Amino acid sequence: MRENLILHWQTVRPLPKVTIDFGEGCKLERTIRGNSIYYILDSSGRPINAIPGLYRLKAFLTQLKQAEVIAALLSNxxxxxxxxxx
Structure with missing residues (x-):
């Protein structure tokens, strides 16, 4: 797929943080993910598709394969x- 697609990801704002205070000085602080979008571009940098959200690997690869089909149809x-x- 790397020969036909360019996957671009960038952070456009700081990740939100959540803090859970368990008391007695014990805190858990983590960043939370969300509001993600993966832009799929062809080899010229033109947009082909955008995949919003977070996916498991198999579902994400399915989305990329569909974008590869779209790229082929758009190539000419x-x-x-x-x-x-x-």
Whole structure:
């Protein structure tokens, strides 16, 4: 897939933190994930798809394979034709 797709991930804001105070000086502090989106671009950097949320590996790979099919269908299109098809 690396030959056909570029997967781009970036943090656009600090991760939210949650603190649980168990008392007696015992605290648990962790960052929480969410609000994620993975942008899938073709080799020219054009957007193909966006996968929101968090996925288990198998489901994520399924999404990437679907994006690979879309990329193949879009490869010979440009401009308005590309946008309309997408």
């Amino acid at each position: 299109r440009s401009g308005r034709e590309y946008e309309n098809f997408l």
